[in-house]
Amino acid sequence: MGAISFLIGKFQDFSLWSVLEKVGKMSLSCYVLQNVVSSILFYGWGFGLGGHPRSFFVIFVWILICLFQMLFATLWLHYFKMGPMESARKCLASLVIKKNIKKDLKL
Known part of the structure; x- marks a missing residue:
């Protein structure tokens, strides 16, 4: 972690950082993709x-x-704001929250 922090501080304008940031924004999608491709x-x-x-x-x-x-x-x-798996997770989480809110309101 210290080495990565040092490299980011030393080479802030390095174009690889923006690419790695995009991979980080899609970490769940990239994780699933890596497992599917490897298998x-x-x-x-x-x-x-x-x-x-x-x-x-x-x-x-x-x-x-x-x-x-x-x-x-x-x-x-x-083209999109977030990755496909992140979008699916967000959609499923909002459905669960809405379902729980409706159940709580009925009580």
Whole structure:
């Protein structure tokens, strides 16, 4: 955490920070996307690459997934205010709150 804080303070105008901020705004969507893509690539029902991959291959795939997520988050937030999973979570939470309010009013 200290190293990241130091880098952000030292290089405030670095364009990577804005991209990482967008990924952070869509953290739930990126987490789900990373799990779905990884399971498709590595499990037997997908491409089945998870047998005995070399360390460098796994690191390379991880870097590609991270770059894809950065691109996805940047493009998505260009058109929408929040990520798809964040929107679904917000919608479901508001439905639960409205349901609880109606139940409380009936009491």
